[in-house]
Amino acid sequence: MFRLDGKIALVTGASQGIGEAIAKRLAAQGATVVCAARTLRKLQEVADAIASAGGTSDVVVADMADAASVKAAVATVVERHGALHILVNNAGITRDKLLIQMKEEDWDMVLDTDLKGAWAAIQAATKPMMKQRWGRIINIASVVGQMGNPGQANYVAAKAGLIGLTKSVARELASRNITANAVTPGYIETAMTAGLSEDVKAEFTKQIPLGRMGTGEDIAAAALFLASEEAGYITGQTLSVNGGMLMV
Secondary structure, eight states, X not given: OOOOTTOEEXXXXXXXXXXXXXXXXXXXXXXXXXXXXXXXXXXXXXXXXXXXXXXXXXXXXXXXXXXXXXXXXXXXXXXXXXXXXXXXXXOOOOOOBOGGXXXXXXXXXXXXXXXXXXXXXXXXHHHHHHHHTOEEEEEEOOTHHHXXXXXXXXXXXXXXXXXXXXXXXXXXXXXXXXEEEEEEEOSBOSHHHHXXXXXXXXXXXXXXXXXXXXXXXXXXXXXXHHHSGGGTTOOSOEEEESTTSSOO
16 A cells, blocks of 8 residues: 555655655655755765665755756656656745844745745646656645744745645646645654754644644655555645644
8 A cells, every 4th residue: 555666756855854754755665766955965865764774766956946956856857767756845944033024035035945946846847747647746835834823924925825836736737647735744843843942842732632743754654645546536635734733
C-alpha cells in the first residue's frame, strides 16, 4: 500500500525538518527523490541518508525566491530522470514582525519564496505531468494560513494564497489525471521550534487536543498518502495535520 515504485519526486526545502522527513518517507516507499534547497552540503547529507537506508535520491540546488532558478531545477529533474511525477512544495521562510513594523522587503521575500516559488515550480512541472497524464502536486501550507496569526501577516498571506493556488491548479489539471492538494501542519517540532523555551512549548501544547506537538513524520505520512495511487480521487483538498488545534 502507498508504494511509489518507478515514480520521480521533487521535494523542495528538503535539507531539513519537514522537507527532509517527506523526502525520506517517499524514498522509503520506492520513489526516486530529488532533494532541492539552497545549500548543497545539507542536501547531500539527506541524499546520503536516503541511500544508506536503501533508497534512491538525487540533489538539485534551487532558490525558491528566484523563479528562474526554480524552473531550471525542475528542468534538470526531467532531463536527468526523464519524468516528474510528484512535486512537493515544502520550502518556506518566515520574517516575523507586527504589521505596523514590517518592511516591504520582509513582505516580498516571504511571498516570493513561499508562494511565488511554489507557483513557479508548479508551472514548470505541469508540462511533463500533462505529457505523461499523471501527476501529484502537494503544497505544504500551514494552519496559520487558515486561522491567521499575529506578527506573521506575510507568512499567513503566503500560506493562505498557497491553499487558494492549490484549488485553482486542481481544477485546471484534473482532466489530465493530475491532482493538487495542500497539507496544513500545525505546531511541528523542527529546528525552528527546538530553540523555544519549555514554557512556550507548553503554551503551544495547551492549544492542541491531542496534547503534543507534531513531528515531521506526521506530515510526511500525509504527503505520502496524497502522492499515492490510492489518493487518485482526491484533489483540491486541504488536509489538516494539526492534532486538532483547528477543526474546520
